[in-house]
Amino acid sequence: MNTPITIAWFEQDLRLSDNPAFAAAAMKDHILPIYIFDNRNAGEYEMGGASRWWLHHSLTELNEKLDGKLNFFQGDPQSIIEALCSRFNVTDMFWNRRYEPWRISRDKKIKANGLMQGKNVQTFNASLLNEPWTILKKDGTPYKVFTPYYRQVALGGSDTQAQGMPRIFGTLNTDDKASTLDELPLLPKIGWDTQFYDCWSPGESGAQSVLQTFLANRLSNYKEGRDFPALKSISTLSPHLHFGEISPRQIHDAFLSLADDNNREHFLRELHWREFSYYLLFHWPDLPNKNLKVRFNLFPWQENSEALTHWQQGLTGYPLVDAGMRELWQTGFMHNRVRMITASFLVKNLLVDWRLGARWFWDCLVDADLASNSASWQWVAGCGTDASPYFRIFNPTTQGVRFDPEGLYTKHFIPELKDLPAKYLYRPWEAPPDVLKKANIILGETYPFPIVDIKVSREKALAAYRQL
Known part of the structure; x- marks a missing residue:
């Protein structure tokens, strides 16, 4: 085929508005929009089941927006793109930059190969307000602490002007060797995703x-309400951001149009926390698997598969921890404060390596983001660059009393405790026998005893830390 073809490669930018790569392709006469499910180069970071579910439905909507002309492939992108170039007269290749280390390495090779063949290969920023290499200290080194990084961002500003939906001037082409979306291994073969459909609407429209x-309804109570899991005060934008169904520029622009108040500024700060996670991953590509504070390499993590399984299944005997873990399994999501509490319990009360917790979240979260997941787990574990002090250990009992005092969140995900009075909800082991009987609770049968003593385990964790 001699007709000049432009490849528009979608990956974690599953939208048409404010998508600079697609906007550039839309100016061309003949466009070949492609999506490649790369389950070869990701290695240990191959997409988890919850993320695959989201991806399937997000791609469904994107394909509809492209009039069914999105071409699906599975395998190594370099080989697939080379094959496309052999079948078509590909003159231009556009995609948006990705920041996971394995994707950076892969995409550099693809770009270099395309340029060597004389093609016009361009990449764009569609995922961040600021590229990681643009924010540096005066000595040219990257920041390790969020606050000075954030001050620098605030001083320098950023190009946050989001673009609208591009007009497609040319025609969208298809490849008869492309797969169908249903041929990609995305949807689960067993029905554990049933409740996902009631919780989420993947895609650009949903975002x-x-x-x-x-x-309209949640921002006004964001700063205070975001700590209370029973309140509808968080944005739940994270999976939409992760898959690029909405850009940080679009969110930033929407917030700049609002009156300046603490809720607005607090949310924008959280948006920059996401940016900082990508910043850390870019400058420290070992973030997902190596302690950034190297002294933690000597920390005596415990190999306790039984405790890990209890934590994963929401059977630790600590109601707020168990509610969070069950929310994760049932919905593919967990409230932000409860994420900190469940993570702290695993690494500081059970002394289980943070990487095992990060792996479970990676498999179960619909917003499983390598940068945010890794940075957040290192923060909780105390081994990250901008880490919470190790001695900050969340007490799930007092956290429950403070942030879910009526038990609305906890009892929703642990219905076996629904009749237990709030006085004993977060310490059911202290409830008198007649109270347990009235609530139809048999400890050790209908709900477990605590798998560890909070006070004893806390002291054990602090002793281990002092040894460092």
């Missing part, structure tokens, strides 16, 4: 709807 709902 815009979530943003507008948050601005």
Whole structure:
């Protein structure tokens, strides 16, 4: 085929508005939009089941927006793109930059190969407000602490002007050797995802709807309410951001149009926390698997598969921890404060290596983001660059009393405790026998005894830390 073809490669930018790579391709006469499910180069970071579910439905909507012309492939992108170049007269290749180390390495090779063949290969920023290499200290080194990084960002500003939906001037082409979406191994073979459909609407339309709902109904109580899991005060934008169904520029622009208040500024700060996670991953590519504070390489993590399984299944005997872990399994999501509490319990009360917790979240979260997941787990474990002090150990009992005092969140995910009075909800082992009987609770049968003593395990963790 001699007709000049432009490849528009989608990956974690599953939208048409404010998508600079697609906007550039839309100016061309003949466009070949492609999506490649790369389950070869990801290695140990191959996409988890919850993320695959989301991806399937997000791609469904994107394909509809492209009039069914999105071409699906599975395998190594370099080989697939080389094959496309052999079948078509590919003159231009556009995609948006990705920041996971394995994707950076892969994409550099693809770009270099395309340029060597004389093609016009361009990449764009569609995922961040600021590229990681643009924010540096005066000596040219990267920041390790968020606050000075954030001050630098605030001083320098950023190009946050989001672009609208591009007009497609040319025609969208298809490849008869492409797969169908259903041929990609994305949807689960067993029905553990049943409740996902009631919780989420993946896709660009769903992302815009979530943003507008948050601005209209939730933002006004964000700074205070975001710590209370029973309240609808968080944005739930994270999976939409991860898959690029909405850009940080679009969110940033929407917030700049609002009146300046503490809720707005607090949310924008959280948006920059996401940026900082990518910043750390870019400058320290071992973030997902190596302690950034190297002294933690000597920390005596315990190999306790039984405790890990209890934690994964929400059977630790600590109701707020168990509610969070069950929310994760049932919905593919967990409230932000409960994420900190469950993570702290695993690494500081059970002394289980943070990487095992990060792996479980990676498999179960619909917003499983390598940068945010890795940075957050290192923060909780105390071994990250901008880490919470190791001695900050969340007490799940007092956290429950403080942030879910009526038990609305906890009892929703642990219905076997629904009749237990709030006085004993977060310490059911202290409830008198008649109270347990009235609530139809048999400890050790209908709900477990605690698998570890909070006070004893805390002291054990602090002793281990002092040895470092």
